[in-house]
Amino acid sequence: MSGILDSVNQRTQLVGQNRLELLLFRLNGRQRFGINVFKVREVLQCPKLTSIPKLNSLVRGVAHIRGQTISVIDLSMATGGKRIEDLSSAFIVIAEYNRSVQGFLVGSVERIINTNWDAIMPPPQGTGRASYLTAVTEVENELIEILDVEKILNEISPLNAEVSxxxxxxxxxxxxxxxxxxxxxxxxxxxxxxxxxxxxxxxxxxxxxxxxxxxxxxxxxxxxxxxxxxxxxxxxxxxxxxxxxxxxxxxxxxxxxxxxxxxxxxxxxxxxxxxxxxxxxxxxxxxxxxxxxxxxxxxxxxxxxxxxx
CATH class of the missing domain: 3.40.50.2300 (Response regulator)
Known part of the structure; x- marks a missing residue:
């Protein structure tokens, strides 16, 4: 995985052409998920996590990375799945959402794919994780699920939507x-x-x-x-x-x-x-x-x- 995102800053030319790149990963099981590379800062092997009292149950701990303390959210648990148990083989996807940086614990990370936004479709009704999906796409005849990260983050730490x-x-x-x-x-x-x-x-x-x-x-x-x-x-x-x-x-x-x-x-x-x-x-x-x-x-x-x- 070392260097997988080294060229992320060169990928911005895709923006505005209705194109994007997805980082593919798995949680528990065979289902693959995707996250827009443009939001990803870094991917690394899961480091030692520090437990802090009274953390949300979906937050597995905090990691100290490059002088910054980052909360690490178990994406499998956050979407109603099983806890990711083997942290020694797990990865953290460090991403920036809504003016803050979070770490997402995933079971494994695969590769980056280049695709079009018109190939990204709204989620089908009735899928098991439908409430946590914003979109789906197909790669190699397999459905890739794109998670509603904003929904996940809002459940963990709700934002105040009221104007002062x-x-x-x-x-x-x-x-x-x-x-x-x-x-x-x-x-x-x-x-x-x-x-x-x-x-x-x-x-x-x-x-x-x-x-x-x-x-x-x-x-x-x-x-x-x-x-x-x-x-x-x-x-x-x-x-x-x-x-x-x-x-x-x-x-x-x-x-x-x-x-x-x-x-x-x-x-x-x-x-x-x-x-x-x-x-x-x-x-x-x-x-x-x-x-x-x-x-x-x-x-x-x-x-x-x-x-x-």
């Missing part, structure tokens, strides 16, 4: 009461958090589960209203989504005459490692790292009240 009283008191949508806020995110937890934060603006909110669904719906609205901005005030979009990612969605919007005036705020857990040049390249108006309700609500109000050029 001080910020809420200063929010206003005067003159825009007929507009809606559109949200695109594949995580049910993230959609709920964003919606809760933005209800403080007092406007109607509509949601989509991925970029392709959002694009189709925005085109429907534009057809009905002549221009999408006659009805939609701001789009808040995740970046990582099945079928069409947020960068591609933004590029499609900015290249479609009846959509191009729409203000797009990209809102993603890719904090600290995102490609700012790509955000500008696709024409997004703003970038907000998940998840800070005050920042998000303030940004949405700003772009709602900014006249389209």
């Amino acid at each position: 009283e001080g910020v809420a008191a200063g929010l206003t949508t005067d003159g825009h009461e007929d507009k809606i806020i559109f949200i695109a995110d594949d995580s049910s937890v993230a959609r709920s958090q964003v919606k809760k934060a933005l209800t403080s603006l007092g406007l109607e909110i509509e949601v989509a589960k991925n970029g392709l669904e959002a694009l189709k719906r925005l085109k429907q609205i534009a057809e009905e209203y002549g221009d999408v901005t006659n009805r939609v005030g701001v789009l808040v979009s995740d970046i990582e989504m099945p079928e069409m990612d947020g960068y591609t969605l933004t590029a499609e919007i900015k290249n479609t005459p009846e959509l191009q005036k729409l203000h797009v705020v990209l809102h993603t857990s890719l904090s600290g490692v995102f490609n700012q040049a790509m955000v500008q390249k696709v024409g997004a108006d703003d970038f907000i790292a998940k998840f800070h309700p005050d920042e998000l609500a303030t940004a949405v109000q700003k772009w709602l009240q900014t006249e389209c050029e």
Whole structure:
């Protein structure tokens, strides 16, 4: 595994082309899972873990890595599976989500695959771990499951989605009461958090589960209203989504005459490692790292009240 992610910083050219790379791993058993390489800092053999009193039962301990203390979450237990017992052969995937760094304990790590977001599909209904999946894909005739890490983290340490009283008191949508806020995110937890934060603006909110669904719906609205901005005030979009990612969605919007005036705020857990040049390249108006309700609500109000050029 040494060096498997050495070239991660060279992989950012995939972003914006509706492409991604997945690190494949297993928990307990034969099922393979995937995580976007763009979120991964490092993969290493599981070091000695230190137990700390009153840790969440899904946290196996903390690891001291490169001068940083990192909580290590057993991904198998977190998704309703069995505890990973043999730590001597296990690995830790160190990743950055929602402005913090976590370690995910996995049974084994395999390899990195290059794929398209349009090959990443919403999870089928009725699968055993469906509540913890955001997407699935097929590799070598085998189903790869992509976990809803934001849901897992929220169950361990719930985020406060409420806008603070001080910020809420200063929010206003005067003159825009007929507009809606559109949200695109594949995580049910993230959609709920964003919606809760933005209800403080007092406007109607509509949601989509991925970029392709959002694009189709925005085109429907534009057809009905002549221009999408006659009805939609701001789009808040995740970046990582099945079928069409947020960068591609933004590029499609900015290249479609009846959509191009729409203000797009990209809102993603890719904090600290995102490609700012790509955000500008696709024409997004703003970038907000998940998840800070005050920042998000303030940004949405700003772009709602900014006249389209």
